[in-house]
Amino acid sequence: MDVGALVFDVFGTVVDWRAGVAREAARLLGPGVDAAAFADAWRARYQPSMDRVRAGERPFVPLDVLHRESLPAALAEVGIDGVGMDGVGMDGVADDVAAELVLAWHRLDPWPDAVPGLTRLRSRHVLAPLSNGGVRLSVDLARRGGLPWDLVLGAEVVGRYKPDPEVYDSAPRLLALPPSRVLMVAAHVEDLAEARARGLRTAYVHRPLEFGGDPAPPETDPGADLSVSSLEELAAALGC
Amino acid sequence: MDVGALVFDVFGTVVDWRAGVAREAARLLGPGVDAAAFADAWRARYQPSMDRVRAGERPFVPLDVLHRESLPAALAEVGIDGVGMDGVGMDGVADDVAAELVLAWHRLDPWPDAVPGLTRLRSRHVLAPLSNGGVRLSVDLARRGGLPWDLVLGAEVVGRYKPDPEVYDSAPRLLALPPSRVLMVAAHVEDLAEARARGLRTAYVHRPLEFGGDPAPPETDPGADLSVSSLEELAAALGC
Numbered sequence: 001m002d003v004g005a006l007v008f009d010v011f012g013t014v015v016d017w018r019a020g021v022a023r024e025a026a027r028l029l030g031p032g033v034d035a036a037a038f039a040d041a042w043r044a045r046y047q048p049s050m051d052r053v054r055a056g057e058r059p060f061v062p063l064d065v066l067h068r069e070s071l072p073a074a075l076a077e078v079g080i081d082g083v084g085m086d087g088v089g090m091d092g093v094a095d096d097v098a099a100e101l102v103l104a105w106h107r108l109d110p111w112p113d114a115v116p117g118l119t120r121l122r123s124r125h126v127l128a129p130l131s132n133g134g135v136r137l138s139v140d141l142a143r144r145g146g147l148p149w150d151l152v153l154g155a156e157v158v159g160r161y162k163p164d165p166e167v168y169d170s171a172p173r174l175l176a177l178p179p180s181r182v183l184m185v186a187a188h189v190e191d192l193a194e195a196r197a198r199g200l201r202t203a204y205v206h207r208p209l210e211f212g213g214d215p216a217p218p219e220t221d222p223g224a225d226l227s228v229s230s231l232e233e234l235a236a237a238l239g240c
Numbered sequence: 241m242d243v244g245a246l247v248f249d250v251f252g253t254v255v256d257w258r259a260g261v262a263r264e265a266a267r268l269l270g271p272g273v274d275a276a277a278f279a280d281a282w283r284a285r286y287q288p289s290m291d292r293v294r295a296g297e298r299p300f301v302p303l304d305v306l307h308r309e310s311l312p313a314a315l316a317e318v319g320i321d322g323v324g325m326d327g328v329g330m331d332g333v334a335d336d337v338a339a340e341l342v343l344a345w346h347r348l349d350p351w352p353d354a355v356p357g358l359t360r361l362r363s364r365h366v367l368a369p370l371s372n373g374g375v376r377l378s379v380d381l382a383r384r385g386g387l388p389w390d391l392v393l394g395a396e397v398v399g400r401y402k403p404d405p406e407v408y409d410s411a412p413r414l415l416a417l418p419p420s421r422v423l424m425v426a427a428h429v430e431d432l433a434e435a436r437a438r439g440l441r442t443a444y445v446h447r448p449l450e451f452g453g454d455p456a457p458p459e460t461d462p463g464a465d466l467s468v469s470s471l472e473e474l475a476a477a478l479g480c
Contacts (some may be wrong), residue, residue: 135416136414136415138391139366139391149390150382151378151389152392174376174396174397176304
């Protein structure tokens with residue numbers, strides 16, 4: 001493959017959103033809450049939360065706004081009713097705690113292979129996130145975890161959410177490369193299928209623990225150009 | 241100043257466009273051409289080349305396209321007439337040489353203080369270019385020179401050229417900061433005045449050799465929050 005740049009899905013592919021959100025939830029909500037169940041409940045609202053933007057029924061807003069909107073329902077699933085009450089307690093979460101919870105998504109740690117793999121890949125290729133997370137979120141994750149991006153691409157740069165084609169198309173356009181020289185890397189076969197439909201090359205990363213093991217993702221993606229189990233394996237496959 | 245992020249003009253402020261373009265011109269056009277005069281002639285067409293985009297008379301195109309369009313007139317000023325002739329010679333420049341000349345703007349070296357200054361600043365602040373150069377151009381300059389940007393902002397991200405307000409506004413918007421916590425750094429008082437009009441803080445960098453010493457830029461900008469003579473001095477002023 002004659003690759004000029006690699007673009008990456010981030011949540012689940014580069015960082016472990018489940019452990020990070022659960023860690024912040026335990027810190028902010030206390031030991032009485034099932035933090036992993038809360039993380040799963042919030043994440044379950046991730047794709048649906050973007051649907052009205054994708055359908056053009058509301059203007060684009062960054063993912064932080066959608067996370068804040070879906071927070072009360074996720075809290076309710078673990079027995080916490082309401083946001084914006086007078087104080088913090090089992091019956092409600094104060095506005096400042098809600099704001100901190102939204103920032104949990106900016107404080108996720110990379111999978112252990114991510115930084116060594118990306119560092120090797122960057123020696124020969126331009127690297128960027130192509131996430132539905134906002135620009136500031138991507139910057140915060142990179143500074144926290146040491147992710148060596150050359151630039152930040154993604155949903156907020158174009159004002160659309162994946163899988164809208166404009167997001168995938170923005171990568172070759174802004175990198176001044178033909179789509180066939182841009183490799184999209186993700187742990188989700190749907191994301192890769194949409195990228196392929198726009199002419200990008202694709203690499204699947206198997207992340208068995210993204211959802212805590214259940215559901216278990218497929219070990220490989222037969223539709224992808226490459227399937228690997230870590231970003232270090234991807235670096236090796238590309239000769240880096 | 242409570243600064244959260246710094247955004248930088250690039251040509252002249254961070255990199256020495258004149259020496260870099262002259263070096264590439266000497267390499268590609270041979271010793272018979274006054275390479276510094278050619279660099280100055282090309283740069284003189286830089287601001288006018290964006291006017292029709294700014295006026296809405298043509299759609300946004302990246303700076304590489306404008307550089308290619310203004311190349312023949314710049315060549316003519318140093319006695320080379322025409323692009324796209326059969327070969328390379330005193331009477332014309334082949335298409336592939338023209339394309340290489342456009343890439344000269346991707347191959348500019350940082351001023352000596354730029355990388356040490358930026359490295360110190362990045363320890364505490366988010367850093368991004370906010371240039372009229374394209375995204376790929378900014379990435380190429382960063383990879384060549386080791387500029388430690390967190391992300392790439394600028395004209396192509398918003399499809400407008402400075403001094404259109406959308407370019408300045410994009411920095412606080414995408415960085416999720418109030419404009420008063422974004423510091424625009426430039427060697428050009430006009431750029432800083434426009435940034436200030438959008439609520440950004442401003443720092444002027446004195447670059448006496450940007451135009452080879454003639455014209456000489458002012459030593460300070462009384463309208464700016466800070467005036468410095470290097471990015472290392474800026475880092476010291478911000479306590480980095």
